[in-house]
Amino acid sequence: MQTKYQTKPFECWQKAKELRLKQWRDIASAREHNKLLTTGFCVGVAPVVMGLGDDVEFMACEPLAASTLPDVAYTTQCFEAVEARGFARDLCGYARAYWGNVFTNRLPMGGEFPRFDFIFERHWCDTLVKQLQVVSEYQGVPYHCIDFPIGPAEGERLELKVKYVTAQLHRGIEWMEKTTGHTWDDEKFIQAFKNEVLSRTLWAEALYVNKAIPAPMDQKSMYPFFAITMMMPWKQESVDFHRALLDEVRDRAAHGIAAVPSERYRLIHEQIPPWHFLRLFRILENYGVVAMGSHHTILIPGDFRETEEELVPAVVPPQFNTGFKNREEALQVYARWYLESPLDKFYLSAQDRSRLITKFARTWKVNGVILPINRGCTFGGMGILETKLALREIGIPSVEYEANLVDPRDFDAARVMDIIETFLDGQGLKPLAE
Amino acid sequence: MQRFREIIEKRHDYAREWKARTGGKALGYFCTYVPEEIIYAAGVLPLRVLGSHEPQDVTERYMGSMYCPFARDVLAQGLKGKYDYLDGVAIATPCVHMRVAYSSWENHVPTPYKYYLNMPGKVQSPEAKPYLAAELALFKKSLEEWIGKPIGNEALDKAIEVYNTNRRLMRQIYDLRRQSKPSLTGAEAMEIVLSGMLMDKEEHNRLLADVLKKLPIEGTRDGIRLMLIGSENDDVEMVRLTESLGGMVVIDELCTGSRYFWNEVVPEQDRLLAIAARYIDRPACPIKDYESRRRWTHITQLAKDYQVQGVILMQQKFCDPHEFDIPPLMAMLKEKLNIPSLFLESDVTIPAGQFRTRIEAFLETFQNT
Numbered sequence: 001m002q003t004k005y006q007t008k009p010f011e012c013w014q015k016a017k018e019l020r021l022k023q024w025r026d027i028a029s030a031r032e033h034n035k036l037l038t039t040g041f042c043v044g045v046a047p048v049v050m051g052l053g054d055d056v057e058f059m060a061c062e063p064l065a066a067s068t069l070p071d072v073a074y075t076t077q078c079f080e081a082v083e084a085r086g087f088a089r090d091l092c093g094y095a096r097a098y099w100g101n102v103f104t105n106r107l108p109m110g111g112e113f114p115r116f117d118f119i120f121e122r123h124w125c126d127t128l129v130k131q132l133q134v135v136s137e138y139q140g141v142p143y144h145c146i147d148f149p150i151g152p153a154e155g156e157r158l159e160l161k162v163k164y165v166t167a168q169l170h171r172g173i174e175w176m177e178k179t180t181g182h183t184w185d186d187e188k189f190i191q192a193f194k195n196e197v198l199s200r201t202l203w204a205e206a207l208y209v210n211k212a213i214p215a216p217m218d219q220k221s222m223y224p225f226f227a228i229t230m231m232m233p234w235k236q237e238s239v240d241f242h243r244a245l246l247d248e249v250r251d252r253a254a255h256g257i258a259a260v261p262s263e264r265y266r267l268i269h270e271q272i273p274p275w276h277f278l279r280l281f282r283i284l285e286n287y288g289v290v291a292m293g294s295h296h297t298i299l300i301p302g303d304f305r306e307t308e309e310e311l312v313p314a315v316v317p318p319q320f321n322t323g324f325k326n327r328e329e330a331l332q333v334y335a336r337w338y339l340e341s342p343l344d345k346f347y348l349s350a351q352d353r354s355r356l357i358t359k360f361a362r363t364w365k366v367n368g369v370i371l372p373i374n375r376g377c378t379f380g381g382m383g384i385l386e387t388k389l390a391l392r393e394i395g396i397p398s399v400e401y402e403a404n405l406v407d408p409r410d411f412d413a414a415r416v417m418d419i420i421e422t423f424l425d426g427q428g429l430k431p432l433a434e
Numbered sequence: 435m436q437r438f439r440e441i442i443e444k445r446h447d448y449a450r451e452w453k454a455r456t457g458g459k460a461l462g463y464f465c466t467y468v469p470e471e472i473i474y475a476a477g478v479l480p481l482r483v484l485g486s487h488e489p490q491d492v493t494e495r496y497m498g499s500m501y502c503p504f505a506r507d508v509l510a511q512g513l514k515g516k517y518d519y520l521d522g523v524a525i526a527t528p529c530v531h532m533r534v535a536y537s538s539w540e541n542h543v544p545t546p547y548k549y550y551l552n553m554p555g556k557v558q559s560p561e562a563k564p565y566l567a568a569e570l571a572l573f574k575k576s577l578e579e580w581i582g583k584p585i586g587n588e589a590l591d592k593a594i595e596v597y598n599t600n601r602r603l604m605r606q607i608y609d610l611r612r613q614s615k616p617s618l619t620g621a622e623a624m625e626i627v628l629s630g631m632l633m634d635k636e637e638h639n640r641l642l643a644d645v646l647k648k649l650p651i652e653g654t655r656d657g658i659r660l661m662l663i664g665s666e667n668d669d670v671e672m673v674r675l676t677e678s679l680g681g682m683v684v685i686d687e688l689c690t691g692s693r694y695f696w697n698e699v700v701p702e703q704d705r706l707l708a709i710a711a712r713y714i715d716r717p718a719c720p721i722k723d724y725e726s727r728r729r730w731t732h733i734t735q736l737a738k739d740y741q742v743q744g745v746i747l748m749q750q751k752f753c754d755p756h757e758f759d760i761p762p763l764m765a766m767l768k769e770k771l772n773i774p775s776l777f778l779e780s781d782v783t784i785p786a787g788q789f790r791t792r793i794e795a796f797l798e799t800f801q802n803t
C-alpha cells in the first residue's frame with residue numbers, strides 16, 4: 001500500500017485493554033466482594049448511583065451489547081434466546097444483545113450473568129427503559145428511572161426540564177437509600193460526576209485534536225478507547241487514561257503520525273459500526289480513506305458544545321473549581337449538563353440532526369459521509385435520510401445503505417460493500433493495493 | 435351510525451366544511467397525548483392525523499423502512515397534500531416513529547403552525563404532573579400568540595366540560611358492550627371513537643346522545659367475547675372481519691379506542707394542572723408504562739368487566755413500543771387470567787386472507803372448549 005505518512009500503534013491501546021478487562025472483572029465479582037451492582041444507560045447515570053459509596057459497581061448497558069456483537073456465533077445464540085421468548089426480531093439490537101446475555105446467563109467475557117441489586121436508569125431512548133423493565137422483572141429486582149424528556153429544551157423550556165429532572169433526582173436518591181440501606185453521600189456523587197465529565201471532555205479534546213491532517217486516530221482505533229468512556233467514565237482510572245490518551249493524540253498530531261498512512265480522503269461512517277463487519281474500516285483504509293467517527297464516537301461518549309460553525313469540547317461547570325453550595329445545586333448542575341448536551345438534540349429532530357451532522361463534517365474536514373440506515377435502532381435513525389439533503393447543501397456527498405448493523409443475519413456485507421465501493425469510485429478513489 | 439362512518443370516510447371534507455362554517459382554524463395532532471382541551475378552548479378544531487391504508491411510495495426519501503407503516507402513512511398523507519387545509523400540527527413526545535414522521539412533516543409539508551409539546555416519559559413519576567402543567571402553559575401561550583387572543587378560564591372550562599361530556603358518553607356507549615348481548619358491534623364502536631377524533635366534540639356529543647337514546651341496553655349480538663389490544667389501529671375492516679367469523683369485539687385497549695377517552699379531567703382551580711393530571715393518569719401508551727406495569731392492571735380490570743374470553747393483539751409492523759409489551763402481556767393473559775390470545779401483525783394494508791384463516795382458527799379453539 002502506498003504510504004504518505006508515518007504510523008505506529010497507540011501506546012494507550014494496552015492500557016485500554018487492561019482497564020476494560022478490569023472493569024468487567026469488577027462487575028462480575030461485585031457480589032463476591034460484597035459490593036452493590038446495578039445497571040443503566042452509559043451516559044450520566046452512574047454518578048448518581050456512585051453517591052451510595054465506594055462499594056457500588058455499575059454495568060453500562062451499551063458496552064455490554066457492543067462486547068457481545070463482534071462474536072457472530074454468540075450474538076446469534078443471544079438473539080435466538082430472545083426470539084424464543086416471543087420478542088420480535090426487529091426490536092432494538094442492543095436491547096436484544098443485552099437480553100441475550102441475561103437469558104443465556106452468560107457474559108461475553110466469560111462467567112455467569114450477575115444478578116443486580118437494583119436497576120437505576122434515565123429515560124432517554126424509550127427502548128432503554130422498556131429493555132430494563134424486562135430485566136428487572138426477569139431478575140426480580142427493583143427498578144427506578146429518571147425521566148429526561150426528549151423534546152425542545154431552549155430558554156424557559158430548559159429551565160422547566162432542569163427543575164423536573166432535579167426533583168426526580170431527589171426522589172431517586174431517596175428511593176436508592178430505601179432500597180439499599182446505604183446513605184447517599186453528596187461528595188461521592190460530586191466526585192463521580194466530576195470524573196465522568198472530565199473523561200468525556202477529555203475524549204472530546206482528543207477528538208478535537210484529531211482534526212489534524214493526517215488524523216492521529218481513525219474510527220476503528222477509537223473503539224477500544226471510547227469503550228473506557230462508555231464503561232467507566234466516573235472512575236479516577238478513566239480520567240487518568242483519558243489524560244494519557246489526549247497527550248498521545250497531541251503528540252501524534254504534532255509529529256504527523258497518522259492512523260491511516262495513506263490518508264487522502266476523510267469520511268464519516270455515521271451511526272454505530274456494523275459490529276460483525278469491522279473489516280469495513282480496513283477496506284476503507286485500502287482506498288486511502290480515513291473514517292473520522294460518527295455521532296456514536298463523538299456525541300455519545302464526548303461532551304461537546306456547539307458554536308455557529310462547529311463542535312468544540314465543552315468547558316466544565318465553574319462549580320468544579322469553586323465547589324457546590326449544596327446537594328440541590330449539585331443536582332441542578334448535573335441535570336443541566338446533560339440536558340444542554342447536543343446529544344439530546346441529535347435524536348430530537350431531523351433539523352437538529354442535520355445541523356449537527358453538517359457541523360461534524362466541518363469540524364473534522366470530511367470529504368464524504370456514509371449514512372447507514374440501521375434497522376437495529378429506530379431511535380438512532382431519527383432524520384438520518386434528511387441529513388443527506390443538508391449535506392448536499394454544503395457540498396458534501398453522501399451515500400446511504402440500509403442494513404441491520406447489529407444483527408448479522410440481516411446484514412449483506414457484499415451488497416453493502418458494493419454500495420460503498422461504487423460511492424468511492426464516484427469520488428475518484430480506487431483501491432491502493434489488492 | 436351512518437353519520438359516524440361518513441365522518442371517517444369524508445374526514446377532509448368535514449374539516450374543510452367546519453372551517454368554512456365557523457371561520458376557525460384546524461390543527462392536526464400526531465398523538466393522543468396532545469391536550470385537545472386547550473386547542474378547543476382556543477376555538478381551533480383539533481383532529482387526529484391518520485393514515486389512509488393505501489400503499490404509497492412518497493416517504494422513502496425521508497423515512498427508513500424500519501419505521502412503522504402507520505407513521506409512514508401519516509407522513510405520506512401530508513406529502514400528498516391530503517391535509518393541506520390544516521393550519522397547524524402538534525405533537526406531544528410520542529414514540530420515535532411518530533417523531534420521525536413529524537420531523538419530516540415539519541421539513542416538507544407547509545403547515546403554517548407547528549408545536550412540539552414535551553410530554554413526560556415517566557408518567558408514573560409524581561413530578562410529571564407539575565412539569566406537564568408548566569409545559570401546557572407554554573403551549574397555551576403559543577396558541578394564544580397564533581390565534582391572536584387570550585384563552586380565558588371560561589373557554590377552558592367550557593372545553594373541559596365538552597370533552598368530559600364526550601368521555602362520559604363514550605363510556606356509556608362502551609358500557610352497552612358489557613351486556614351479554616350487546617346492542618352494537620365492535621366495528622361500530624370503533625367507528626364511533628374514530629369519528630370523535632375527527633370532528634367537533636360538541637357535534638359528536640349530540641350524535642352520541644342521539645345514538646344512546648336509540649340503542650337498547652340489551653341487544654341481539656352474539657359471539658366469542660374479544661378484547662382488542664395493540665398499536666395504532668383504525669382498521670375497522672379487520673374488526674368487521676373478526677365479527678363476521680363469530681367473534682364479538684366487546685372492548686379494546688387502543689389509543690384509537692378506550693385509551694383515548696377513558697378518564698376525565700377532574701376540574702380544579704388550576705385548569706392546566708387539572709388537564710395535565712388527566713393526560714398523566716390516562717391509560718398509558720406502552721412507552722410510558724414503566725417502572726410498574728399499570729397497563730396490566732387496567733387490562734385485567736377490562737377483561738373482568740367485559741367478560742372477555744379471548745384477546746386479539748394487533749400490532750403495526752416494527753412498532754417497538756408494543757413489541758416490548760406483547761410477549762409479557764401474552765404471558766400475563768395466559769398465566770394470570772387464563773385468557774388465550776392471538777397475535778397479528780399489520781401493515782398499511784392487512785393481508786385479509788391470512789388474517790381470516792388465523793382468526794377462524796383462533797375462534798375455533800373456543801368452540802372446542
Ligand code: SF4
Nearest residue numbers: 465466528529689719
Ligand atoms: S400509541 Fe402511544 S405514542 Fe402512539 S399515538 Fe397512541 S398514545 Fe401516542
Ligand code: SF4
Nearest residue numbers: 502529531665666753
Ligand atoms: S403504531 Fe407503534 S410505532 Fe407506530 S406510531 Fe404508533 S406507537 Fe409508534
